[in-house]
Amino acid sequence: MKNLDSVFAAYVVGWGVFFVFYLTIAKRISNLRAELDRLKNTLPRAK
Amino acid sequence: MPLIESRCRFCTRALRDTDHDPRVFLNTRAFLLRSRGAAQTKLTVDQNKLSPTGLRFESIEKRYGGLYALRRVSFEISPGECAVLAGRNGSGKTTLLRIAGQLVRPTTGKLSFPRGTPDATGSARPGYVGHSTMVYDELTAEENLLLFARLQNVESPVARADDLLREVGLYERRASLVRTFSRGMRQRIAIARALIHRPSVLLLDEPATGLDPIGITWLANSLRDLNKAGCTIVISLHGESEISALATRAVRLDAGNVIADTKTGASLRDILVYGAA
Amino acid sequence: MTKRIIFGGVAILLVIAAAYAAFFIAPEERTMGLIQRIFYFHAATAWAGEMTFFVCFVANLLYVWKRQPKYDWLSVSSAEVGLACITVVLITGPIWAHPVWGIWWTWDARLTSTFVLWLLYVSYLLLRTLVEEPDRRAMLSALFGIFAFLDVPLVFFSIRWWRTQHPQPVIMGGSGSGSGLDPTMSKVFFFSVLAMHMLAAFLIVERYILEKMKSELDFLAREVETQ
Amino acid sequence: MSLFSNTAVLLSKELRTEFRSRELLTTTVVFILVVLILFSFAISPTTEESREFGPGLLWLAILFAASLMLQPCFLREQNNDTLSSLRLAVSDPFSIFLAKLIANTLFLLLTELIMLPFFAIFYNVPVLPEFHWLLLVLSLGSLGISIAGTALSAISAQARMRELLLPLLLLPLLTPVLVVSATVTVSLFERVPIVKGKGIAFLGVFDVVFLTALWLFGEYLLEE
Structure with a gap:
């Protein structure tokens, strides 16, 4: 089981990068959605 | 009368004999006189010789991100008109002129030049003073002039x-760098550059x-002569001046919309000055 | 909404399954041993990243041709996802290399050209932050994206032909030539490639939705302003 | 062929403005000189080493100098909006690029020729024996730098942080030029015949690829 730590680290870091990337996107999407809703309420013309 | 002098000052097209006006012949002198406001030269040129070109804006729209510079602007300027664009700063005058000069690409809409489309061969291409x-x-x-010529x-x-x-009064300074010119002289050379290819449409911002x-x-005076020679002119202006007196058409823009458009004398002045039709 | 959740779920399941396959199904590599199991993740991510950059290139071309904002959204999304993939490749690479070669980094052709690729797309995204006006930004970055993508093969071959001191055994030659690879290994590998492509596609879709909402918001904000 | 006549007119304009002030040329020459001297302090080369590393340093210096020299290429057209008057006047916008990239290649080549004697002396490198080959490499390399650089300076001129942006965009893109020309130059000094043919062909490919791309997409770079 030589190098298990390296293999483990590689997978964890790799997945970590993708996960963090996804998290930032999801967070920005939810922020934008809130902002969009707020604007749409102030602007009755837009549906 | 030396025949060689009987030419339109801007396009060097020969004038018809009936068009002779003795004051045109001494170009430089005539210019000097007029620049002192002393003489008003009248020039009549056969209009057909300039192949008059109009301008047609068809629902032109220009958007910068969410910001509209122009919203569905549609109007037509007929050949030989002298149109004045009025409006406050940021109303879209410059954008409209730059679109007409094909410098800015409209987001949507179509620009056309009825009777002769601009092509590579020169004069149909608008002259632009920015x-x-x-x-x-x-x-x-x-x-500079040689380069653009x-x-x-x-x-x-x-x-x-x-x-x-000679025409713009810079002949004596022709060998000086433009860097050394005063603001007014720069404006004169800018106008000379726009006229170098004898455009049949002139856009001035x-x-x-x-x-x-x-x-x-x-x-x-120069614009009047050009207009009489058949050149379609579009100018953006603030307020009233000798130049606005040339207008045969006034269009007022506000926030990217055409809010007034007239060809008749009395309301023309109103549009220019007050923005009301 | 539900479609997106299903898509994301499938992508994540595939990635987990690929990891499982890499650890428990694929046979142990003879010389490198356990450490070689990084390969399934590392190389599959690299393939997905390259594919994503290709998508970005196509979107750039389409933008220049059609000038529709959606292609701009697609190109920025795929560039970012591709950059994430290549970042993972650049991180997992040294982790793999260190126990095998004894060094973290070597200026070998593959590593160097991947690094240049990464730099090119970093500057692509940097350019995007520095142009204010959306249409101009879309057009300029599309053009730079095209130049950058054209540069990629040139970078790769120039480095491969002139900069490699020690040519080393190629693990995966050009596509299709899976020479020397055990059949189970290649099955696991291609499964991993599929999984990473799914993940990349899912991320691109999410990023695309974000970009679309951003431009909607920009539009609405202007509307409110003019009211 | 209005493309070529326009290009010729514009090229003469570029050359005239530059040779009137010689701003770009002098700055670039001095810059390369400074870099070459600083390099020698940084690595204190022996004769053997300098033959191996010298060409790399030379090309690196050229690359940095070029990224500075190409900076004002489109930026200076913005002062008086002359880019607009050029766009109004030419029949094919590609002629604007063509004139600029030919001018830039000539300037770059000229600075390189001025620098070459200094380089040969400082780094004790035999420049003359294979001079015609060296000239070919320098020309093709400079052409490649100028093509990519002219295109990118049109991009960076329209962005914020222009001065910083151009090197950031340009230098990674020029990796192949640096790799190949430095290697070929080393092989010229060390009299290794094999590399140079392939390398020169590769530089040619780089130039052709980017010139074609610029020809296809150049007009989009300039529009508003």
């Missing part, structure tokens, strides 16, 4: 450049900027 001089500071006045395959560029330099009263008189 906020900047659009000439090189590091070149002399003559070199050669780029547009103007016939005998040297003679053409010299003619225009606040051309009076930087000109003294004498210069404004000179510009108004």
Whole structure:
């Protein structure tokens, strides 16, 4: 089981990068959605 | 009367005998006189010789991100008109002129030039005078004009450049770098550059900027002559001046919309000055 | 909404399954041993990243041709996802290399050209932050994206032909030539490639939705302003 | 052929403005000189080493100098909006690029020729024996730098942080030019015949690829 730590680290870091990337996107999407809703309420013309 | 002199001052097209006006013949002198506001030269040229071209804006829209510079602007300027665009700062005058000059690409909509589309062969392409001089500071006045004459395959560029330099009163300074010019002189060279290829449509964006009263008189007279020679002119202006007196058409823009458009004298002045139709 | 959740779920399941396969199904590599199991993740991510950059290139071309904002959204999304993939490749690479070669980094052709690729797309995204006006930004970055993508093969071959001191055994030659690879290994590998492509596609879709909402918001904000 | 006549007119304009002030040329020459001297302090080369590393340093210096020299290429057209008047005047916007990239290649080549004697002396490198080959490599390399650089300076001129942006965009893109020309130059000094043919062909490919791309997409770079 030589190098298990390296293999483990590689997978964890790799997945970590993708996960963090996804998290930032999801967070920005939810922020934008809130902002969009707020604007749409102030602007009755837009549906 | 030497025949060689009987030419339109801007396009060097021969004038018909019936069009002879003795005051045109001494170009430089005539210019000097007029620039002092002393003489009003009247010039009539056969309009058909300039192949008059109009301008048609069809629901032109220009958007910068979410910001509308122009919203569905549609109107037509007929050949030979002298149209004035009025409106506050940021109302879209410059954008409209730059679209007409094919410098800015409209987001949607169509620009056309009825009777002769602009193509590579010169004169149908609009002449454009913008906020900047659009000439090189590091070149002399003559070199600048020669550069643009050669780029547009103007016939005998040297003679053409010299003619225009005389016309705008910069012949004595032709060998000086534009860098050394005053604001008014720069405006004159900018106008000369726009005219170098004998355009049948001339677009001017606040051309009076930087000109003294004498210069404004000179510009108004030159534009009148060009207009009479069949050149379609579109000017953006603020307020009333000698130049606005030339207008046969006034269009007022506000926040990218055409809010008033008239051809008749009385309301024309209202649109220019007050923005009401 | 539900479609997106299903898509994301499938992508994540595939990635987990690929990891499982890499650890428990694929046979142990003879010389490198356990450490070689990084390969399934590392190389599959690299393939997905390259594919994503290709998508970005196509979107750039389409933008220049059609000038529709959606292609701009697609190109920025795929560039970012591709950059994430290549970042993972650049991180897992040294982790793999260190126990095998004894060094973290070597200026070998593959590593160097991947690094240049990464730099090119970093500057692509940097350019995007520095142009204010959306249409101009879309057009300029599309053009730079095209130049960058054209540069990629040139970078790769120039480095491969002139900069490699020690040519080393190629693990995966050009596509299709899975020479020397055990059949189970290649099955696991291609499964991993599929999984990473799914993940990349899912991320691109999410990023695309974000970009679309951004431009909607920009539009609405202007509307409110003019009211 | 209005493309070529326009290009010729514009090229003469570029050359005239530059040779009137010689701003770019002098700055670039001095810059390369400074870099070459600083390099020698940084690595204190022996004769053997300098033959191996010298060409790399030379090309690196050229690359940095070029990224500075190409900076004002489109920026200076913005002062008086002369880019607009050029766009109004030419029949094909590609001629604007063509004139600029030919001018830039000539300037770059000229600075390189001025620098070459200094380089040969400082780094004790035999420049003359294979001079015609060296000239070919320098020309093709400079052409490649100028093509990519002219295109990118049109991009960076429209962005914020222009001065910083151009090197950031340009230098990674020029990796192949640096790799190949430095290697070929080393092989010229060390008299290794094999590399140079392939390398020169590769530089040619780089130039052709980017010139074609610029020809296809150039007009989009300039529009508003």
